[in-house]
Structures are given as C-alpha cells and as structure tokens.
Amino acid sequence: MLRKILFILLLADLLYSPSTIIAQKQDKPVIARKPYLQSAIADSLTILWRTNEGSSCSVAYKSKSSTDWKYQKGQIRKTNTGLIENEVVLHELSPSTTYEYKIFTDNLSLAESETYYFKAPLASNTKSFSFFAVGDIGEPIEEGGTPDKLAKALAPYKDSVNFGLLLGDIIYPDGRSKDYDVNLFDHFGGVFPYVPVFTVLGNHDWHKPENNYMKEWKLPGNEHYYSFDKGSAHFIALDTKNGEMYDYKEQLEWLKQDLQKIPDTTQWRIVFLHHNGKSCTYKNDYEAVMSLYPLFEKYNVDLVLNGHAHTYERLNPMDGKGNVTSSSNSIKYSSPKGFVSITVGSGGKLRGVGTDPTPFSPDPENCEYKGLVAAYAHKWAFLFLTIEGNQLKAEAISTENHKVLDSFSIEK
Numbered sequence: 122m123l124r125k126i127l128f129i130l131l132l133a134d135l136l137y138s139p140s141t142i143i144a145q146k147q148d149k150p151v152i153a154r155k156p157y158l159q160s161a162i163a164d165s166l167t168i169l170w171r172t173n174e175g176s177s178c179s180v181a182y183k184s185k186s187s188t189d190w191k192y193q194k195g196q197i198r199k200t201n202t203g204l205i206e207n208e209v210v211l212h213e214l215s216p217s218t219t220y221e222y223k224i225f226t227d228n229l230s231l232a233e234s235e236t237y238y239f240k241a242p243l244a245s246n247t248k249s250f251s252f253f254a255v256g257d258i259g260e261p262i263e264e265g266g267t268p269d270k271l272a273k274a275l276a277p278y279k280d281s282v283n284f285g286l287l288l289g290d291i292i293y294p295d296g297r298s299k300d301y302d303v304n305l306f307d308h309f310g311g312v313f314p315y316v317p318v319f320t321v322l323g324n325h326d327w328h329k330p331e332n333n334y335m336k337e338w339k340l341p342g343n344e345h346y347y348s349f350d351k352g353s354a355h356f357i358a359l360d361t362k363n364g365e366m367y368d369y370k371e372q373l374e375w376l377k378q379d380l381q382k383i384p385d386t387t388q389w390r391i392v393f394l395h396h397n398g399k400s401c402t403y404k405n406d407y408e409a410v411m412s413l414y415p416l417f418e419k420y421n422v423d424l425v426l427n428g429h430a431h432t433y434e435r436l437n438p439m440d441g442k443g444n445v446t447s448s449s450n451s452i453k454y455s456s457p458k459g460f461v462s463i464t465v466g467s468g469g470k471l472r473g474v475g476t477d478p479t480p481f482s483p484d485p486e487n488c489e490y491k492g493l494v495a496a497y498a499h500k501w502a503f504l505f506l507t508i509e510g511n512q513l514k515a516e517a518i519s520t521e522n523h524k525v526l527d528s529f530s531i532e533k
C-alpha cells in the first residue's frame with residue numbers, strides 16, 4: 122500500500138514538475154503566420170492564420186466602440202507545408218466600421234499582446250476611400266529583394282487605406298507555398314492583419330497555382346479572374362499568366378459580361394493585372410493585354426494597374442487603339458478620354474539590383490511611343506490611391522524614404 126502511495130506521489134511530482142509544465146506549454150498551438158484578411162466584400166470578410174498544430178479555431182470580434190464580443194467558429198485544415206490553416210468567415214459586418222479581433226486555436230488566445238483590427242468593407246454608397254497597389258514583391262532578401270522595406274513603408278498606411286491590391290509576382294522565384302512565409306508573410310505582420318488584400322497571378326506565381334497560389338489566398342470567383350465593388354468603384358482582377366492571358370477566350374468573354382453589367386451609377390472602373398500592354402519600360406508590349414484596350418475604352422475603364430517591369434511608369438490616357446488622347450497636362454486630367462495605365466512593379470525588386478542586375482535607365486524620350494509616358498521613377502515604390510467622389514488621386518511613394526515620386530489626379 123505504502124509503495125502504491127509513494128508511486129502516486131512520484132507520478133504527481135513528475136506530472137507537475139516545472140519541466141513538465143514547460144513541455145505542456147510547448148504543446149500548445151503556436152502562431153506560425155499572423156492573421157491576414159481576404160475576400161472583404163459586401164458585409165463579409167475572411168480571417169486566415171496558421172499554427173503549428175490545432176483542431177479547432179474561432180475569432181472574437183467587436184466593433185471598436187462596443188464592449189460586446191461576438192464569437193465565430195471557423196475551419197481547420199492541414200496545409201501543403203505541414204502547418205495548420207485556421208479560417209474564420211465573418212458575416213453581417215456593419216459597413217465601414219472598425220472592428221477589433223482576437224484569434225483562437227483550440228480555444229487558446231494567440232498573440233494576446235497584439236490588438237488586431239480591420240475596417241469592414243465599405244458601404245455601397247461610400248464616395249471616399251483609399252487603397253494601395255504594388256506588384257513584384259516577394260524576392261528573397263539575400264538575393265537583393267526588399268519585401269521587408271515595402272512592408273515597413275506600408276505599415277503607417279494601415280489605418281488610412283481600406284484595402285490593397287497586389288499586382289502579381291508576389292512570390293519569387295516561382296510562387297511556391299514553401300516560400301510564402303519567408304518571402305512575404307514574415308515581413309507583413311504590420312500590414313496584413315489590418316488591411317485586406319486582393320491579388321492577381323503574375324508569371325512567377327504561375328507554378329501549379331491550384332497547389333500553391335490558391336492555397337495561400339482566398340479570392341472571389343475562380344480566383345484567376347474576378348471582380349468586386351468598393352464604394353463607388355468597380356474593380357476587375359485579370360490573370361495574364363505568362364503574358365498571353367490565362368484561358369484567353371473564356372476570360373475575355375467573362376470580362377465583356379462583367380463590364381456590361383456595371384451599373385451607370387458606378388463612378389470608377391479599375392482593372393488590375395500583372396502584365397503591361399503598351400509601355401516604355403524594358404519589357405515587351407504584351408499584345409494580349411493590348412487586345413483588351415478596345416473593351417477598356419468601350420466600357421469606360423478609368424485606370425489599369427499592372428506590375429511586371431521592376432520600375433514605376435505612368436502613361437498618359439490611351440484610347441482603345443492605344444493612342445494617347447491627352448498629354449498636355451499630365452498631373453491633372455479632367456474628364457480624359459480613355460484610360461490611364463500605370464506600371465507599379467517596384468515593390469520588392471528593382472531592375473539593376475540583386476538578381477535583376479541588368480542596368481536600366483528609363484528614357485521615355487527615346488521610346489518609340491512619343492508622348493506616352495507621363496511620369497516615371499526608377500525607385501522602389503508603391504502607389505497610394507484615394508477616390509473622393511468624382512476625383513481620383515494617386516501618389517507613387519518611395520518605400521525608402523516616403524518621398525512622393527509622382528502625383529496625379531483624374532477628375533470627371
């Protein structure tokens with residue numbers, strides 16, 4: 122009997138010794154990827170994060186002004202890198218309202234010291250909002266990439282933008298899931314938990330996208346191409362694959378129908394995609410993209426945002442034939458005919474640096490298209506855009522020193 126008691130005491134001591142407690146703590150789910158926000162559309166938004174383990178997840182959330190926390194359960198799945206993806210979809214959010222949230226895996230609050238928050242999707246009658254756009258981001262730092270600098274530069278804008286657009290070539294060298302954390306998410310913890318992003322595929326992301334890109338992002342539609350409304354604007358995301366467009370016929374047909382359906386009350390039409398059409402950078406002109414120009418003109422597209430060339434270049438408005446319609450005042454366009462096209466491939470990789478060492482000095486004067494380029498800056502930069510009623514303003518901002526490298530507006 123005494124032996125039995127001694128054995129139980131010994132066992133109890135073993136179970137509750139400090140080393141056992143530490144071991145137990147280490148068995149808790151640990152955050153492996155901070156939360157990021159997806160599919161922020163209508164009254165809904167998806168919060169995703171990753172842990173080393175876990176079998177259930179949920180989010181607690183409340184509007185900033187309230188004290189009542191609501192809880193929403195989510196789904197868990199094992200990822201292709203062995204981590205656990207936690208996914209919670211929130212519905213019935215009050216438009217434009219700021220919410221605070223906490224994430225839970227296995228009922229444990231993760232990263233308790235951080236207060237995360239987001240702005241719910243905009244009300245449909247919202248006339249004023251901001252967003253950022255930038256492409257060509259996730260180049261490894263040891264190869265001269267600057268995803269860390271971009272993230273640091275974007276972080277102060279997390280309260281002033283409603284969402285962001287990532288213009289493709291998000292992960293170098295070839296868009297594999299295994300590179301997403303080290304080349305992107307590890308750096309963007311000051312941005313992605315607060316600002317929902319919408320992405321498009323670039324040529325470097327086109328490595329079995331269904332097994333990589335689409336495991337990382339949760340996008341509307343078929344995830345290759347899709348559209349959504351934000352306040353008074355309609356956004357269209359396209360997949361240009363290697364420059365020749367993914368499923369060209371189907372995508373073109375979808376694009377036509379999508380453009381046709383935009384109500385007249387929508388003030389702004391914005392297309393984002395990875396490859397450029399006409400340009401004066403070091404990249405080719407992509408005919409598949411140029412073949413969309415007549416549609417852009419016919420359906421009054423205002424702005425086309427792309428990446429691909431690792432530089433910044435803004436073009437004067439073009440018509441459906443790619444002819445410049447207005448180059449007299451390239452800072453302030455008033456009801457311009459046609460669309461303004463901008464390359465913002467200056468996110469995390471710059472031509473002439475690191476693994477892209479070919480020297481590049483932009484020289485629009487010697488471009489075969491005279492008067493096409495309105496502005497350029499061969500520097501690391503992102504685009505910060507604001508829509509205020511009938512005015513769209515955009516600034517290209519240096520990720521190195523926050524200097525405004527280019528600024529223009531469209532009024533209509």
Ligand SMILES: [Fe+2]
Pocket residue numbers: 290323324325395428429430
């Ligand atoms: Fe590219």
